[in-house]
Amino acid sequence: MDFQELETDRLKLVEITDEYIDSYYSIMSQDEVTKYYGMPSLTNRHQAESIVHSFRDNFAVEKSIRWGMIWKETDAFIGTVGLNNWSPFSRKAEVGYELDPSFWRKGITSEAVSAVVDYAFRELGLYRLGAVTFPQNDASSGLLKRLGFKEEGVLRGYLFQEDQNHDALMFSRLREEFLKEER
Template structure:
């Protein structure tokens, strides 16, 4: 399977490659970006390279897909969106995302996540997409609810960050809900 390129009115979602290392490092080294990410901020460029390589490996294994978010007006790499814990057999995955702070508040993440969800349900034939957020991450919870995700509950001690475990909210959306078949 070739890596799919997705397009929206303002964005191109594309395979993340070596050419994106510097910009990915810049984004993921910002504490405000990783505050609710479940991993510490990156501290060197090689960490970014390693993560980008892992994206390719996990895609080849059909375990995840991670797209680079490209702002079409400037061809600038501004974040990523992806499907984690992808299980073609079980027809499910979890969505995750991050965006450069300069682009926050413009509906970009909503646009990117919506396109990935549509692709997952219509092309990958997934039935369920989950999402995990820190309870304090009100922006992410609001985004998911806007897209039709339902909060299922609390996963106690599920996320580990800054040397401690944190609770997480679990959200999900089913294919029939997304496609309005209910």
């Protein structure tokens, strides 16, 4: 399967290659970005390089797809959005994302996630998209609800961060709901 780039009004969603390692590291080394991410902030460039390479490797075996968000106005790499735990056979995946804080509260993540949701249901033929977030992450929960995701419940002790387990909220959106809203 070839990597499919996507485009929105303000963003290009591209394959994350080595040229973006430094930008990815810059974003993921910020505590405010990783506070509700389920992993600690990156502390060196090698960690970012390993993660970027894992994006490519996991895409090759159809386990995940991760796009880099490129701000069209400046061609800057400002975050990522993608499908984790992708199972073509089971027709499901989980949406994930992070964004440089200087671009927060501008509707950018909604724009990117909307494009990925459309691609997942229309092009990949997925039936279910899930999303997991910390209960305290009101911004992420609100974004998911605005995009038609339904809160399913609490996954007890599901996320591990800062040497302890945390509960998570599970959201989902089904293909039939997506297509119904498109009419």
